[in-house]
Amino acid sequence: MGKLVLAAKVSHVPSLMLSETSDSPLRQARAGAVAALRELGRRAKEREVTTFVVFDTHWLSNFGYHINANAQHRGSFTSHEAPHMIQDLRYDLPGDPALAQAIAAEAQSHGLKVLAHQVPTLGLEYGTIVPMHYLNSDGWAKIVSIASPLFTSIEESRALGEATRRAIDASDERVAILASGSLSHRLWPNKDLGPDAWTTIASEFNRQVDLRVLQLWQERRYREFTAMLPDYAVKCNGEGGMADTVMLFAALGWDDYTGEAEPLCDYFPSSGSGQVNVEFHVS
Template identity: 50%
Template structure:
């Protein structure tokens, strides 16, 4: 009998990696890095053996997809932001059995999903950044789910999340699920000054993000689920906020009512709104 032991919404901003390097931004994302490390420590305390990540940097145009190779190893440079993440080495074990089960259960429940074990199907940085800080010693197996679902409905991802819960419970794994994506996600305009790396792109987005965080702290997901489609549309949700829909589908959607635990306070990064937050299990 498998078990879901932890669920969280996390940042994966590439400036976390930049924060490690010598230069003007050294240490700028230490709070976010520390938050990832605390989540990793919590996973260890809970006996987690596999981390499943919904990665909004993995774009898919049809169906749902799970990357569940037995091993993920390589050197990563971001095509999107090569001046932030370049030559980042990684090496993590996978969990093919869980990945196949996720795909089978979701498909059985009407959300067609494929599981992939392909060496050339690489991980994206929505998975690689958190694993760098949570899983540097390869303690956890990793499964990555495509979270940028370009032509999908949020309700499909809600249903995928519910199927994911069934798959975890039918497995022999102890799982943590991470929705790896931002709150608002409108980048700064090209040509913005370098210090804009620490700014929100529009005050409107900050105000909506802060209201969302208030709702989460109050456990008012009945209200949040009602506003999620418009929040996504008007605040440029990253990956369509399908990672968040999966997370809440896993937890019970609008019936979920637990106040979240803020691990890293809300912050702006390159125009976008970011947070690390643990969602207590129902």
């Protein structure tokens, strides 16, 4: 039987990588977050993870849910959205078509519109590529990347998260789930972009709610968190509607989850959004 052995909410902001570029003004600014991602990779390896399932809020879809089920993910990625931040980032990672197809079949059997694709030219988005750069750079584990639809509901994303967990449990894999996306996600408007934008949040309201969410997690008050999540996603400008967080909590058991939330770095702003790397321990 398969097993979920690691679950985490992770950041994928491009400034993580700029922080490691020698000539960047952001040099080392994200060192704590980068170390947190590397630590998650170490833990995943220690727990003999065979597949990462990434709920990617940077892969946004208009029509239904989509899963990249390619057997090999290979490419050189330049971000359409931020070509000045991510250019020619090479990746070559094994996929897990069987688990990807199983997740799709399980979700379809519960009435969800979801497709798993094996199309060699279907590349990965940076919500998957950036975390994998730190957790799985040499492709020691397989990956499945799952998109976040724009025109959906909390209920549908929850159904996909639950289907993912059932498919994992029925597989032969040891799986790490990564919810790849922001907490709050109001970005600085164009006219306000400047050096300070990297390290400041665009809304004090969002920062206060993010900090409250982190407190609820650390106090394991997940019943309250899941109750506020639909409002949080809307009022705090959730990236991809916070579909990654919805799917993660659905996979963990929603408000029945009781595990420890372990922040692996300080909360940090990036371009106005709120970012974290938190492991949600599974027994």
